[in-house]
Amino acid sequence: MQQNTYQPQQSARRANNENRARMLISCPDRPGIVAAVSQFLYEHGANIVQSDQYTMDPEGGMFFIRFEFDLNDLPKQLPQLQEDFARVADRFDMKWLTFRAARKKRLAIFVSKEDHCLLELLWQWQAGDLDADIAMVISNHPDMRELVESFGITYHHIPVTPDTKEEAERQQLEAVADKADLIVLARYMQIITPKFIEYYPNRIINIHHSFLPAFVGGKPYAQAYKRGVKIIGATAHYVTEELDGGPIIEQDVQRVSHRDDVTELKRIGRTIERVVLARAVKWHIEDRVLVHQNKTVVFS
Amino acid sequence: MQQNTYQPQQSARRANNENRARMLISCPDRPGIVAAVSQFLYEHGANIVQSDQYTMDPEGGMFFIRFEFDLNDLPKQLPQLQEDFARVADRFDMKWLTFRAARKKRLAIFVSKEDHCLLELLWQWQAGDLDADIAMVISNHPDMRELVESFGITYHHIPVTPDTKEEAERQQLEAVADKADLIVLARYMQIITPKFIEYYPNRIINIHHSFLPAFVGGKPYAQAYKRGVKIIGATAHYVTEELDGGPIIEQDVQRVSHRDDVTELKRIGRTIERVVLARAVKWHIEDRVLVHQNKTVVFS
Amino acid sequence: MQQNTYQPQQSARRANNENRARMLISCPDRPGIVAAVSQFLYEHGANIVQSDQYTMDPEGGMFFIRFEFDLNDLPKQLPQLQEDFARVADRFDMKWLTFRAARKKRLAIFVSKEDHCLLELLWQWQAGDLDADIAMVISNHPDMRELVESFGITYHHIPVTPDTKEEAERQQLEAVADKADLIVLARYMQIITPKFIEYYPNRIINIHHSFLPAFVGGKPYAQAYKRGVKIIGATAHYVTEELDGGPIIEQDVQRVSHRDDVTELKRIGRTIERVVLARAVKWHIEDRVLVHQNKTVVFS
Amino acid sequence: MQQNTYQPQQSARRANNENRARMLISCPDRPGIVAAVSQFLYEHGANIVQSDQYTMDPEGGMFFIRFEFDLNDLPKQLPQLQEDFARVADRFDMKWLTFRAARKKRLAIFVSKEDHCLLELLWQWQAGDLDADIAMVISNHPDMRELVESFGITYHHIPVTPDTKEEAERQQLEAVADKADLIVLARYMQIITPKFIEYYPNRIINIHHSFLPAFVGGKPYAQAYKRGVKIIGATAHYVTEELDGGPIIEQDVQRVSHRDDVTELKRIGRTIERVVLARAVKWHIEDRVLVHQNKTVVFS
Structure with a gap:
């Protein structure tokens, strides 16, 4: 069987996303979540390039947030960051996931x-x-x-x-x-x-x-x-x-x-x-x- | 109670529609319907300004048509036209209605x-x-x-x-x-x-x-x-x-x-x-x- | 002149927004902005109920963020918060504005x-x-x-x-x-x-x-x-x-x-x-x- | 070079369109056009299955119509029908074209x-x-x-x-x-x-x-x-x-x-x-x- 000669192109934007990660969090809403997570990321050297937040109801509703951040040497640093984040997550009773953008x-x-x-x-x-x-x-x-x-x-x-x-x-x-x-x-x-x-x-x-x-x-x-x-x-x-x-x-x-x-x-x-x-x-x-x-x- | 001073405007297009009528027809499809109706309208002096037809299925389906036509002295002529049309309608087993555009x-x-x-x-x-x-x-x-x-x-x-x-x-x-x-x-x-x-x-x-x-x-x-x-x-x-x-x-x-x-x-x-x-x-x-x-x- | 008896309704969601404020920030992008602002808000007792961020280009582009937050006794607390925020704003070369949601x-x-x-x-x-x-x-x-x-x-x-x-x-x-x-x-x-x-x-x-x-x-x-x-x-x-x-x-x-x-x-x-x-x-x-x-x- | 094994499918609706034709007409508007064409088609044994008309302006504007019709033995009958239609077209100064639906x-x-x-x-x-x-x-x-x-x-x-x-x-x-x-x-x-x-x-x-x-x-x-x-x-x-x-x-x-x-x-x-x-x-x-x-x- 002959192989199709077309190969997926690399769009410029994805070329150097080796150091890009995404984090999805959901938890009960309470004050200080954004501060805690963004402070944590900042202290670990990450630069937040996108954040989206949705709060169902400020009074006792659920809180959802998605961060996209860059971190030097991400493939090596991410496991430590994830391990450290557990403490933050516990504090706010978070369900959370991180993904490396480069890992398709x-x-x-x-x-x-x-x-x-x-x-x-x-x-x-x-x-x-x-x-x-x-x-x-x-x-x-x-x-x-x-x-x-x-x-x-x-x-x-x-x-x-x-x-x-x-x-x-x-x-x-x-x-x-x-x-x-x-x-x-x-x-x-x-x-x-x-x-x-x-x-x-x-x-x-x-x-x-x-x-x-x-x-x-x-x-x-x-x-x-x-x-x-x-x-x-x-x-x-x-x-x-x-x-x-x-x-x-x-x-x-x-x-x-x-x-x-x-x-x-x-x-x-x-x-x-x-x-x-x-x-x-x-x-x-x-x-x-x-x-x-x-x-x-x-x-x- | 004070009356609102705004009155509906007459758009130009409706100003002289005294002689405009619309005809809606539905009947079982068979050859010759468009010819029969348009010939009838022509012989009665009407000018068709719009026609839309839809046939569900040429083999034994329903036929729907809408005509918009102008006729000199319509208010006076329409009753006769309607009376005469009954013969055409009977021939094709039509359900039909005519409306004067000017009668809101x-x-x-x-x-x-x-x-x-x-x-x-x-x-x-x-x-x-x-x-x-x-x-x-x-x-x-x-x-x-x-x-x-x-x-x-x-x-x-x-x-x-x-x-x-x-x-x-x-x-x-x-x-x-x-x-x-x-x-x-x-x-x-x-x-x-x-x-x-x-x-x-x-x-x-x-x-x-x-x-x-x-x-x-x-x-x-x-x-x-x-x-x-x-x-x-x-x-x-x-x-x-x-x-x-x-x-x-x-x-x-x-x-x-x-x-x-x-x-x-x-x-x-x-x-x-x-x-x-x-x-x-x-x-x-x-x-x-x-x-x-x-x-x-x-x-x- | 008689007055229209209709009056604007208060939707439930706006009823108790006395303590709600909005903050719009734009500045050159660099690490730590989200952390600094959200930490600042947290320390001042504010609860972020919505945040939206857009970074034009992580490498030297502009950074835009909108926060919506609740703060107890906002009408009284806001002036101090604004005064204090000037230090954060200076650090990041921010253009920023705050608005009280209740002030129409x-x-x-x-x-x-x-x-x-x-x-x-x-x-x-x-x-x-x-x-x-x-x-x-x-x-x-x-x-x-x-x-x-x-x-x-x-x-x-x-x-x-x-x-x-x-x-x-x-x-x-x-x-x-x-x-x-x-x-x-x-x-x-x-x-x-x-x-x-x-x-x-x-x-x-x-x-x-x-x-x-x-x-x-x-x-x-x-x-x-x-x-x-x-x-x-x-x-x-x-x-x-x-x-x-x-x-x-x-x-x-x-x-x-x-x-x-x-x-x-x-x-x-x-x-x-x-x-x-x-x-x-x-x-x-x-x-x-x-x-x-x-x-x-x-x-x- | 190996050939793609996919072939265009024949949808049911097109299977038996050997006898289907389409006619596009544009001419200056005047009374009797629809009647003349539909009468002509009827007399030649054609059944109109769709018609769409648009008149730019009943007073001296252009008239456009599209007919879709079925005619027994169309491939053989169409040339004669076209020849005969020239008389109708001349009378109304029409630009017109006919197409066989089956001729892709x-x-x-x-x-x-x-x-x-x-x-x-x-x-x-x-x-x-x-x-x-x-x-x-x-x-x-x-x-x-x-x-x-x-x-x-x-x-x-x-x-x-x-x-x-x-x-x-x-x-x-x-x-x-x-x-x-x-x-x-x-x-x-x-x-x-x-x-x-x-x-x-x-x-x-x-x-x-x-x-x-x-x-x-x-x-x-x-x-x-x-x-x-x-x-x-x-x-x-x-x-x-x-x-x-x-x-x-x-x-x-x-x-x-x-x-x-x-x-x-x-x-x-x-x-x-x-x-x-x-x-x-x-x-x-x-x-x-x-x-x-x-x-x-x-x-x-």
């Missing part, structure tokens, strides 16, 4: 037969717009093997039938284990079981082809046509046990008219799905999304 | 306590952008009497309680009878009974403060906040027996974020509601909306 | 003959959505006196002719002096001279009825019609010496088609203008806008 | 080094969403040969330098002669000379990466960044002698903020460009666009 997240993309969402991610990756590694594509159909392999990406064909579902998920988990940080369901038309989801809490992004919560479940474009809506949409969300009920990361819409039959709605919808899924994945891999009580805080 | 539709606007949708309609009417007569405002509260009367418009305060609902609707019907062509529920927070709807089939427009079919029923902004949607919307639809289930005329949306609490969603939503309702009313009074099987064809 | 900005609205932007601001003010005081309306025409006075707002009719322009501006300045914090040109069709602007740098907001920089100057809808654009827009910007060239605060657009003549573009545009101007004013009065080199940073 | 338009796509617009067209073509034949891709660079040929499409590398421009255009014209009905400039960064344009009047579509008429000419994203706009856009237009001045077919926009530097604007813009160009090409190949006095009428 590794994606496993799941597809069935529709290729548009997969193609969008592949293109954006090629164009240097998706700052991630695509570790593999997994499909219950063999159809896209050649396409995927032409990008130099591993393709796993793992068939799924009602009888083999359990075994199929076992194979999927084996394939992604230690190889993927994020699973993207790019129009993967199979239900993921709670057991599988447990392994990737808030790390499985699905694109649903409707403006949720409208048109949950199957054939949303047919449902939209039947209802006669004047706008259709798509929704990217984290997968939870409740079908199409997980935390929404991003949505977008497009105007339609009575002239648009189901075929046309699908055609228009494909562009919305592609854009919405790519945006959600981008925000996730840039560590911009926090989840709290089935909702997201997106510091975009 | 008369609106009865129903409100409760929220005034933004009412104010938008009043303002557009004042600005000459709403080519209708506002025959009256009916409310189950007394609050807006002064405001409405300052525009020189009749205000009926008809209280509604569970016990008096039937009597209230009787009074409402009496008030609108022979005085209103279209009823606009401008955030009127009461359910209309099937008996009332029967008198105004596809002539009652409601604004629902969500992107239907998401968030049917009460408190849609609170529902939207809880679900964590990233876009909110509003929907104008004809009222049918099914709550929030009638044919959708227009929808629009606005992006929101995790920062927007219910109060803020309501604030943002008010602007969407105003715009969507005003657009739907405009299309209705310009005879641009056909209803077929709980969906609309809008020749906007 | 006072607006002077300038209009000519088009009333839609003025009406939008009046309505939003009435509805409690515009957290400001409207100190006065100034117009070069007498037409809207009654309307404005019905809201209990002072109306100054100051005619402007080429010959009297200088004198007119002198009268305007006299009227607004010590009474207005922000001047809103709500479709005021007169050029403001540099001399006037000098008194209100970045405190005069104009609404231009096009998507700037397209269609600078007069008759933008006629220009848009002639060029055959498929989308029209409006732009709210701070007024500078360059006509329609000041820092853009907000823009929005709406789709149009070949069917829309200039009259229709104006009608559609009115809604865009209203929404865009109201949003820009809202952000300004909530101290969300910083200006740097003819561009804005909007922490919305 | 042949595209020549011109590119330079940016591939996103080309990729979008290739992908939509593969997906069966672009009802055209892609006859060839012409580029002044060799870079995309492999990609294009993997789709089974001919690639012409025709270098362009200031000295060889004339010769290059001669080669381009030779390549497209008799092989292309429409030329699509998919981010082709060379000026087309008037001599070339003459061969393809209103049949060269360019995508300009700004919301025209804002930011004409080079580096529009850098211009947009400098001006500090809050929304960016893209414009598809027919190419005329005036740079970026031809009739606009379609535009779209996306919201941006102060956080978006030029690199980010380009990234966001790429999605807008792709969508806008694809829409414009779709409308052209479905014969939905009429040009009149440097503006388009789009019956979308």
Whole structure:
């Protein structure tokens, strides 16, 4: 199989991000959090280049913050910084995570037969717009093997039938284990079981082809046509046990008219799905999304 | 009570529309309809200035068309033209209506306590952008009497309680009878009974403060906040027996974020509601909306 | 003159904001700014409820931050806090401002003959959505006196002719002096001279009825019609010496088609203008806008 | 070179369009046009399945109409119908064109080094969403040969330098002669000379990466960044002698903020460009666009 000669470009902005880190914090609100964290970072030699804060309710609500900071010799210094930060975190009862910007997240993309969402991610990756590694594509159909392999990406064909579902998920988990940080369901038309989801809490992004919560479940474009809506949409969300009920990361819409039959709605919808899924994945891999009580805080 | 000195302006385009008529037709599709109608109009001296056609399915589907035409001495000629047209209509099994553009539709606007949708309609009417007569405002509260009367418009305060609902609707019907062509529920927070709807089939427009079919029923902004949607919307639809289930005329949306609490969603939503309702009313009074099987064809 | 009985509502969220302040800072970027300010605020007993930061370029760029914080007994404590902050500000070469959230900005609205932007601001003010005081309306025409006075707002009719322009501006300045914090040109069709602007740098907001920089100057809808654009827009910007060239605060657009003549573009545009101007004013009065080199940073 | 195994799908709706034709007419308005044409079509056995009409001004303006009709045995019957229609056309001084829906338009796509617009067209073509034949891709660079040929499409590398421009255009014209009905400039960064344009009047579509008429000419994203706009856009237009001045077919926009530097604007813009160009090409190949006095009428 001949390899696609296109390689992802390095955009200038990412060239020297070896010393860039991101920190996501959520905790009950109380005075002094920003001061404590920013003082801590300053004392450890870090320069905060971006900060976004959201307080649900100053009286007893939750507090969320995202810092992006530069630190000389980060790869070497970060472990110590993380160890030291534990004391600050304990004091404020924080849930927190740090990420090195230079360490790209590794994606496993799941597809069935529709290729548009997969193609969008592949293109954006090629164009240097998706700052991630695509570790593999997994499909219950063999159809896209050649396409995927032409990008130099591993393709796993793992068939799924009602009888083999359990075994199929076992194979999927084996394939992604230690190889993927994020699973993207790019129009993967199979239900993921709670057991599988447990392994990737808030790390499985699905694109649903409707403006949720409208048109949950199957054939949303047919449902939209039947209802006669004047706008259709798509929704990217984290997968939870409740079908199409997980935390929404991003949505977008497009105007339609009575002239648009189901075929046309699908055609228009494909562009919305592609854009919405790519945006959600981008925000996730840039560590911009926090989840709290089935909702997201997106510091975009 | 002092009268508001502002009067609706006559835009130039409407000044000489005495000879303008509109014709709405729906029938099973078959060859020769456009030819038959346009030939008929031509032979009667009418000049077609706009035509819009929509065929659901050339094989056995429905056919919808809207003509706008000019005819010398229309007020005098129209009755004969209508009488003659019956033969064409019979031949094609048509449902059809004609309207004189110069005969403004008369609106009865129903409100409760929220005034933004009412104010938008009043303002557009004042600005000459709403080519209708506002025959009256009916409310189950007394609050807006002064405001409405300052525009020189009749205000009926008809209280509604569970016990008096039937009597209230009787009074409402009496008030609108022979005085209103279209009823606009401008955030009127009461359910209309099937008996009332029967008198105004596809002539009652409601604004629902969500992107239907998401968030049917009460408190849609609170529902939207809880679900964590990233876009909110509003929907104008004809009222049918099914709550929030009638044919959708227009929808629009606005992006929101995790920062927007219910109060803020309501604030943002008010602007969407105003715009969507005003657009739907405009299309209705310009005879641009056909209803077929709980969906609309809008020749906007 | 009878007074409009509607009074601006107090939304719950603003009810107890007596102790809320906002701080806007811009300075050359260097490490430690966030730490220094947040530490300072913490030591003074303030609780940061929102913070937004933007760094143009970590290497030698500008740094912008907006804090919103609560402080017990703020009206009494703020002067001391401001005095103490001078030391921090000096250290980082900061330009900075603090505002008490409870001290409403006072607006002077300038209009000519088009009333839609003025009406939008009046309505939003009435509805409690515009957290400001409207100190006065100034117009070069007498037409809207009654309307404005019905809201209990002072109306100054100051005619402007080429010959009297200088004198007119002198009268305007006299009227607004010590009474207005922000001047809103709500479709005021007169050029403001540099001399006037000098008194209100970045405190005069104009609404231009096009998507700037397209269609600078007069008759933008006629220009848009002639060029055959498929989308029209409006732009709210701070007024500078360059006509329609000041820092853009907000823009929005709406789709149009070949069917829309200039009259229709104006009608559609009115809604865009209203929404865009109201949003820009809202952000300004909530101290969300910083200006740097003819561009804005909007922490919305 | 191995061939891409994906082939464009036949959507059901196009399967049996052998008997479908489209007719575009423009002429001075006068009574009887619709009647004459629809009567003519009816008498020739054609069934009108869609009609769209636009009259600029009933008093002496231009009249535009698009018919879509089915006719048994169309390939054989159309020549006679066209011959007969000349009489009708003469009577009303019509400019008119007919097209067989089944005869796909042949595209020549011109590119330079940016591939996103080309990729979008290739992908939509593969997906069966672009009802055209892609006859060839012409580029002044060799870079995309492999990609294009993997789709089974001919690639012409025709270098362009200031000295060889004339010769290059001669080669381009030779390549497209008799092989292309429409030329699509998919981010082709060379000026087309008037001599070339003459061969393809209103049949060269360019995508300009700004919301025209804002930011004409080079580096529009850098211009947009400098001006500090809050929304960016893209414009598809027919190419005329005036740079970026031809009739606009379609535009779209996306919201941006102060956080978006030029690199980010380009990234966001790429999605807008792709969508806008694809829409414009779709409308052209479905014969939905009429040009009149440097503006388009789009019956979308």
